[in-house]
Structure formats: structure tokens, C-alpha cells
Amino acid sequence: xxxxxxxxxxxxxxxxxxxxxxxxxxxxxxxxxxxxxxxxxxxxxxxxxxxxxxxxxxxxxxxxxxxxxxxxxxxxxxxxxxxxxxxxxxxxxxxxxxxxxxxxxxxxxxxxxxxxxxxxxxxxxxxxxxxxxxxxxxxxxxxxxxxxxxxxxxxxxxxxxxxxxxxxxxxxxxxxxxxxxxxxxxxxxxxxxxxxxxxxxxxxxxxxxxxxxxxxxxxxxxxxxxxxxxxxxxxxxxxxxxxxxxxxxxxxxxxxxxxxxxxxxxxxxxxxxxxxxxxxxxxxxxxxxxxxxxxxxxxxxxxxxxxxxxxxxxxxxxxxxxxxxxxxxxxxxxxxxxxxxxxxxxxxxxxxxxxxxxxxxxxxxxxxxxxxxxxxxxxxxxxxxxxxxxxxxxxxxxxxxxxxxxxxxx
Numbered sequence: 001x002x003x004x005x006x007x008x009x010x011x012x013x014x015x016x017x018x019x020x021x022x023x024x025x026x027x028x029x030x031x032x033x034x035x036x037x038x039x040x041x042x043x044x045x046x047x048x049x050x051x052x053x054x055x056x057x058x059x060x061x062x063x064x065x066x067x068x069x070x071x072x073x074x075x076x077x078x079x080x081x082x083x084x085x086x087x088x089x090x091x092x093x094x095x096x097x098x099x100x101x102x103x104x105x106x107x108x109x110x111x112x113x114x115x116x117x118x119x120x121x122x123x124x125x126x127x128x129x130x131x132x133x134x135x136x137x138x139x140x141x142x143x144x145x146x147x148x149x150x151x152x153x154x155x156x157x158x159x160x161x162x163x164x165x166x167x168x169x170x171x172x173x174x175x176x177x178x179x180x181x182x183x184x185x186x187x188x189x190x191x192x193x194x195x196x197x198x199x200x201x202x203x204x205x206x207x208x209x210x211x212x213x214x215x216x217x218x219x220x221x222x223x224x225x226x227x228x229x230x231x232x233x234x235x236x237x238x239x240x241x242x243x244x245x246x247x248x249x250x251x252x253x254x255x256x257x258x259x260x261x262x263x264x265x266x267x268x269x270x271x272x273x274x275x276x277x278x279x280x281x282x283x284x285x286x287x288x289x290x291x292x293x294x295x296x297x298x299x300x301x302x303x304x305x306x307x308x309x310x311x312x313x314x315x316x317x318x319x320x321x322x323x324x325x326x327x328x329x330x331x332x333x334x335x336x337x338x339x340x341x342x343x344x345x346x347x348x349x350x351x352x353x354x355x356x357x358x359x360x361x362x363x364x365x366x367x368x369x370x371x372x373x374x375x376x377x378x379x380x381x382x383x384x385x386x387x388x389x390x391x392x393x394x395x396x397x398x399x400x401x402x403x404x405x406x407x408x409x410x
Contacts, residue, residue, distance in 0.1 A: 285345030
């Protein structure tokens with residue numbers, strides 16, 4: 001008995017090695033599936049696992065890409081009668097041997113996905129690449145949800161757990177008519193006389209009931225996504241008794257304020273009233289920032305630090321006279337470019353000069369003389385900084401601030 005069991009085990013092992021992957025299981029169809037069933041299942045799975053439709057980590061995208069390739073190969077084999085016959089009889093090993101004997105490949109002669117959806121990617125669904133269109137599969141309604149996100153989320157990426165209360169379909173007791181379709185019939189009324197009429201044909205299916213179920217869905221927001229970006233979850237929408245469920249679609253909606261005002265470090269001499277204006281704004285892949293500096297900074301130059309959306313420091317500096325509305329571009333400090341790791345837009349800073357509201361009589365008397373002195377000190381500071389380092393910078397900075405207080409510039 002033990003020898004008999006061993007031989008059975010050995011035969012099953014050899015059978016599994018010869019047949020390799022189960023193509024029918026990959027396409028989720030029975031072994032006797034007809035062409036229409038193969039097409040419908042392939043189309044659904046190809047849309048579900050296509051790399052362009054997957055959001056998530058790089059590992060998740062890699063797994064989906066491998067699954068997509070396996071589904072393509074399985075359909076290419078099972079949709080070809082000769083390849084399917086060889087696979088059914090000899091498994092993957094038989095296919096490899098048959099391919100080795102062939103000088104030229106047969107079958108579809110191309111990518112099954114392109115056969116269905118055309119060469120234009122997901123834009124070519126309507127005409128299926130110019131080939132005859134298969135019977136349209138009815139789908140339930142899509143569920144569209146607006147998802148509020150901040151600019152910080154779109155810069156850094158985030159995973160949001162969304163609790164979904166959805167309708168599910170379960171098999172009930174009894175049967176019902178289903179998959180009804182109209183069919184044209186022709187009958188002969190007499191010699192040379194025919195009549196065409198329409199009749200309805202239906203199948204018998206189990207009855208269904210609808211229930212509510214809660215499920216948590218992880219929505220992956222990837223760095224660089226934009227306002228109104230759509231993230232789809234295949235067949236997570238409303239069910240349909242004689243068709244396929246719709247999709248669940250999240251639409252990202254960026255809301256303001258994008259960045260808390262106190263997350264940036266404004267000019268130490270900027271008036272307190274201006275601090276509320278510090279805020280990043282997005283324009284394409286670039287970030288825009290309006291930054292306030294004092295009149296003294298505008299005259300003699302400045303060097304300030306701000307915190308970016310991910311916490312790293314960006315140094316804003318200028319050594320010349322800064323005119324109101326002057327713009328500086330900091331390359332690579334903008335938004336990450338979606339789906340292009342390591343690529344960033346630019347940060348464009350527009351400077352606003354804070355002028356004093358009024359000058360006292362004493363300041364008015366000192367202004368012509370001391371403004372020229374401040375400009376001269378600024379020029380001397382730039383020269384000395386290169387020679388004597390930070391100690392001189394602190395001394396000159398104190399002198400500038402003392403004069404600036406007298407003049408109302410700081």
C-alpha cells in the first residue's frame with residue numbers, strides 16, 4: 001500500500017511540474033470556458049492589474065505588473081485553440097517544446113491587451129483598437145467620493161483609512177430570470193414571404209438579496225498627485241445583479257490653508273501682521289511663496305531660513321538691493337513630479353518689502369544722512385564678511401539694527 005501511495009504522489013508531483021501555473025485559475029474561469037467567458041474575464045482582470053491603474057508602493061506595483069504579465073500570457077494561450085489543446089494535454093512544458101519547434105509564432109501575433117484596448121492605452125477602450133467589439137458588459141453605478149487633502153499630503157504622500165458602508169449582493173433562495181437579451185427571429189409565412197420578429201431569451205439564475213457591509217479601504221496618496229486626481233478601486237462600487245459591480249473612485253480635493261502660517265520662519269524684522277501671509281501655493285509642479293522682508297533687509301541684503309513641507313531647511317538670501325515684487329527661483333525645491341521619482345519642480349519666491357507707516361520728526365531729520373550710511377555699511381559688510389567671517393557679521397548686524405530702529409526701517 002505504501003508503495004502504491006508513493007507512486008501516486010510521484011505522478012501528481014510530476015504532473016504539477018509539467019503543468020506549472022494553472023492558466024484557468026489565473027483567468028478565474030472553468031476549464032470548459034468558451035471564448036466569450038475568456039474574453040470577459042481577461043478584460044476585467046487586465047483592467048484591474050494594469051500597471052497604470054495601480055496606486056500604492058513600488059512593491060505593490062511590481063506585484064501587479066507580474067500578475068498582469070501572467071494574465072496576458074494565460075489568455076494568449078487559452079484563446080488560441082491549438083495552444084490550448086497542447087496546454088490541456090501537456091501543460092506548460094508541452095507549450096515550451098511546441099514553441100521551440102516553431103520557426104514563427106502563431107495565434108494572436110501580438111499583445112492581448114493591445115488586441116482588446118488598442119495601442120493608445122486606456123484612451124482606446126471605445127473601439128477596442130479597431131477590431132470587432134465584443135458584447136458590452138453591464139456595470140453597476142460608480143461611487144464617487146471627494147477626499148479632502150492638504151498640500152502637505154500631496155507633497156509628502158499619505159495613506160488614509162476610509163471606512164466604507166457599501167451594498168453587497170448575496171445569493172438568495174429561489175430562482176429568477178436573468179441575462180435577458182433580444183433576438184431577431186425569421187419565419188416563413190408563405191412562398192417567398194418571410195416575417196422578422198423580435199423575441200426575448202432569458203437564462204435562469206439564483207435569486208439575489210442586497211445587504212449593507214462596512215469595510216476599510218486604504219487610499220494611497222502618492223507624492224506629486226494633483227487636485228482632482230482620481231484614484232479608482234476596481235469593482236468596489238454598486239453591485240448589479242446581471243452584470244459587474246461599478247468602481248469606487250476617490251477624487252482628491254486640496255483645501256486651504258495648505259500650510260500653517262507658523263510652520264515658516266519669517267524675517268526677524270518683519271512686522272507681526274505680515275506673518276499670516278506666509279503660505280505655499282502650488283502652480284503645476286512649482287511652489288509659490290510670498291515672503292515679507294523689512295526695508296533694512298531690502299537695502300543691505302539678507303539671509304533667512306524657512307522650513308519646507310517635509311521639514312528640511314531652505315535658505316533664502318540676497319546680497320543686493322531687493323525691489324518690491326522681486327522674484328527668486330530655487331531650482332528643485334518645488335513639488336515632487338508624480339510618477340517620476342527624484343524629479344521636482346521649482347520654488348518661486350516673491351519678496352514683499354514692509355515699509356514703515358510713518359516717520360517721527362527726528363527720524364525724518366536723520367533719514368537722508370543715515371540711509372546713505374546704512375547703504376555704505378552694507379557694502380562694507382559684504383567686503384568684510386569674506387575676510388573676517390561671522391564675528392564681523394554680528395557686529396555689523398547690530399550697527400544696522402541700531403540705525404534701523406532710529407529710522408523706523410526694522
